[in-house]
Amino acid sequence: DRTSFDTIVNHVDWKTLKSVLLGFVQAGCGEKDGEDCVTELANMYSLMGRFVDNTMSGRDVCLSMIRFQEEYQQLAETMTSFNMETETFKSFLNRLVDVYLDMERVATCEPRCAAEIRDSFYSCCTRHSWEILTSKPMKKGYQKLLRNALSLFSEDGSAPKLTTAVNKYMSVYEPATFCADQ
Numbered sequence: 001d002r003t004s005f006d007t008i009v010n011h012v013d014w015k016t017l018k019s020v021l022l023g024f025v026q027a028g029c030g031e032k033d034g035e036d037c038v039t040e041l042a043n044m045y046s047l048m049g050r051f052v053d054n055t056m057s058g059r060d061v062c063l064s065m066i067r068f069q070e071e072y073q074q075l076a077e078t079m080t081s082f083n084m085e086t087e088t089f090k091s092f093l094n095r096l097v098d099v100y101l102d103m104e105r106v107a108t109c110e111p112r113c114a115a116e117i118r119d120s121f122y123s124c125c126t127r128h129s130w131e132i133l134t135s136k137p138m139k140k141g142y143q144k145l146l147r148n149a150l151s152l153f154s155e156d157g158s159a160p161k162l163t164t165a166v167n168k169y170m171s172v173y174e175p176a177t178f179c180a181d182q
Contacts, residue, residue: 008152011149011152012145012148016141016148017141017145020141020142023137027129027132027133032128035125037125040125040126041126041129044123047063047120051065054066063116065107067106067107067110071099071103071107072103074102078095078096078099089150089160090162094165097169100169101169101171101172104172108175114179118175122175133173134170134173142166143162146159146166147160147162
């Protein structure tokens with residue numbers, strides 16, 4: 001019986017999925033201002049591994065989640081708190097994004113560590129990548145794919161508009177304004 005498979009296939013906007021995937025490839029490949037972005041971004045991902053290693057080793061350093069463990073715990077609790085009977089998915093997602101941004105502000109903007117975080121993760125290539133990933137066409141694509149997925153769980157096939165949540169989430173990729181109040 002192909003009913004479930006056909007339902008999923010028919011709910012996906014394949015053109016949008018293709019454009020989002022091509023955006024990811026464009027964001028992670030090539031050069032920017034003479035920098036080899038494939039190597040640059042690979043180094044950043046390796047640094048993220050060190051971030052996890054420091055956390056798992058209990059090191060309370062700037063490149064560790066130890067310093068924002070309370071905010072991380074709050075995020076984990078929020079992720080598991082959705083109750084379909086008392087909350088809409090849209091309100092849950094907005095609440096989840098707010099908690100995530102609170103955690104990211106501590107992780108990224110805390111004055112004691114902001115310079116090290118900036119120097120470790122914000123290069124010409126990451127900025128270029130983020131410009132692509134947070135562009136208006138990509139945001140529209142993310143929203144359309146989210147609506148495609150959410151419509152699968154709706155009795156009437158509808159899905160909420162998630163523009164506010166997506167835009168709030170994307171604000172983390174603009175460090176100058178995201179950390180402006182710190």
